[in-house]
Amino acid sequence: MLVGYAAADTEAPVIVSDQIEVTYGEKFDVDTLDITDNRDERSDIQVNADLASLNVQQLGDYKITVTATDSFNNETTKEVTVKVVDQVGPKIETLGSSEGYVVEVPVKGSNDLASYVKATDDVDGDVTPFMESDKALDTSKLGTQTITLKASDVSGNETERTIDFAVTDTEAPVISLTNGANVTVNYSSDFNLSNYVSVNDNYDGSIQPQVEGSVDTRKEDGTQTLTINATDSSGNKSTAQLNVNVKDTQAPTISLSKSEVTVNAGESLDLSKYLSSATDNKDGDLKSKVSIPSVSTSRAGTYTATYSVSDSEGNKATASLSVKVKAIQAARTSRKSSVAVGTTSRPNYYGTSVIGAAYSRLGCPYVWGAEGPNTFDCSGLVKWCYAKAGKSLPHSSSAMKSSGTVISVSSAQPGDILWRPGHVAIYVGGNQYIHAPQTGDVVKVSSGVGSFSCAIRP
Template identity: 85%
Template sequence: MFIPITGVATFMLVGYAAADTKAPEITSDQIEVPYGEKFDVDTVDVTDNRDSKDDIQVSADLASLNVEQLGDYKVTVTATDSFNNETTKEVTVKVVDQEGPKFETLGSNEGYVVEVPVNGSSDLSSYVKASDNVDGDVTPFIEADKTLDTSKLGTQTITLKATDVSGNETEKTIDFAVTDDDAPVVTLKNGADVTLNYGSDFNLSDYVDVTDNFDGVIQPQVEGSIDNHKEDGVQTLTIKATDSSGNESSAQLNVAVKDTEAPKISLSKSEVSVNVGASLDLSNYLSSATDNKDGDVKGKVSIPSVSTSKAGSYTATYTVSDAAGNQGSASLTVKVNAVRTSSKKGSAATGTTSRPNYYGTSVVGAAYSRLGCPYVWGAEGPNTFDCSGLVKWCYAKAGKSLPHSSSAMKSSGTVISISSAQPGDILWRPGHVAIYIGGNQYIHAPQTGDVVKVSSGVSSFTCAIRP
């Protein structure tokens, strides 16, 4: 019996297909996935007894996989051949970091040459940044084979290295060009518009400073000049400064020459002394008056006047103005001294005098301040006294000089009666003097073993003396 050939072929095909019941085999146990990249099922190794890998369908359950986090994950992989034979396997997927950090230059710098300002920061992070796909900014961990020296102009080649946590390392060699692009700074100390006193020397350093970030102090070039006797209009100077790198800056200074200086008055004395009632011509003490522009202005000086009718210390002020209105002055101290106006010196006057004791208050105050000081013969203070020494010291404090002798003191002032004595007057008797303080009382230095004290009873004195 013969079977048709077509029937045999069909039988063989059906029988063969039915015989493929073997599922594919997943041979991968572990697969690495780069950080952040999508899991690719084509990386799973699968074999089949019949089908090629391209004919096998592979799928994976990725619910537990996070490619944004390094680590190991269990992923279930399913493989199905063309005869629907299926197998599954739990494969370990390792999310790994295989990428090193990347360098980038900051600012306007591009490529492998970085511009650095002279004397700028030597911190490389000011010019270069390193970032990693996993660790982010790793700039603080950049290592360099040498230190950047910004104090020197020129190019410095430095090799940088950055390493991430996973140990991936990147090196980059960069040229750092240290350059000076900053022009000198011209500082006008008093502004662009200044005034120069007529006839005074013009010193540029009084008005201008020039400094540079690299060269330090620079001597500028000046276009123009100043005539210190020219008051008409404004004179302009152009200040230019160029540093060693060729950077240039400039400024203008406008100078107006004006007479701003007051005349100077010179006096022959700083202090004069006259008696009460004396005539006083203060023009006698004016030596000269000169002005920087007008010259001799002595004839224009205003001469002051001082009344000598009352004792005291006065200030006489001389003034003069120049043609520009500047006023100068000088002062003279005038001391008007109290003097005897009635009764002849040294006479035993029994009447009264109309002149008051100008020193009274000061003398009495000084006497009170010495109460309790010991008596020492010949002493005149400040802590020990004899009788005339105490009177001499107290009057000196009031500005009046007296001799250290009771007899000489009687001849140094106006002799008046005891009844006419005023506080501060000197009480006198042969061999002893005291200071009258009023109310029948006086202060004196009595004798050896005693102290300066207040005593009563002025009738023991012969007369009073008013210096």
């Protein structure tokens, strides 16, 4: 009797695959290998692969060794090429809080799409700079703009995405309190809001604000508060408060009938008659409260008379009147230089003023040709002192001799000019005189008038 038996399997599996592709970054799966066997199903074949040389994070071709064993332990080994390839296009994503296919864009914001959208590739990384669009983004006007974006990687994979960009204005107007939130305005003045508030919007530009409240500039008690509201065309609103205090900060106004008057020395002078008015924005007529100045006319010269008045808040006003006091000169028949040296009974009307001016210049350096106010030569000093007394003289010692009456030195009075060829001085009495001697010296008092040839009385 014959017994049946199964024939032994001695045929090894066949590794059909010579090359397979693996997507960049994905794990290698041995089940993707095509392997056949004369008896076993593919699922019954044990497959092992040596993946030591494979790097799925780097594009390229790699050689791996694959071993296939069937259920009868028949084994086949083969070297297979694994190609790591990039088959996935870049991903286009919106940035920030935008989601879906609508991106909010601030009006007049950046028109660079990269500010709102990013393109990233698994292999090439950030490919945003190479992203293309079918039109440019215009952020200068409100509204929705539909733009199709396309991003490509080095391997030629492309991704397209259509996105709506909603250009919107969400920024409220800016209220500027140009002088701060607390301001003081002058009593009874015209209150102009534009002097204290300006409103500007990022899209609408300058905006006229709406104001709650009003300001009474004749009311000084307490703070008057204004609420400033500003709304742009998109409905964005801003609010601010302006606190206004009314105070009398304006000084009175003094009006004079003249700016300059001239009187003779010794004459009486009533300065009140030149006051025309004094008025204040709050207190009204203040003429009776003006402080009237006084000017002494005993000495020739030019003086400033200052009128002043203050209102009830202490605001002070002043006004100035120029007063010129002229010396009285006696008449004389001749002022020629040919007058003989002798005596004269006419007094020197300028004497007191001239000597006072000369004493005020003691210590000033001698500088040839200088005529003050801080440096002098001899004739420059005499000229300056007489000018202070209201008398004009030439800047020359020889010319000065021809400008007045020539008298003897013994007849000289304080204020007369002492003269000798090339030098002049001012006689102060008691055999003393004030002069500017020479280079290196200063204006000083000297004694001994005997060195002078004569005296001159202008």
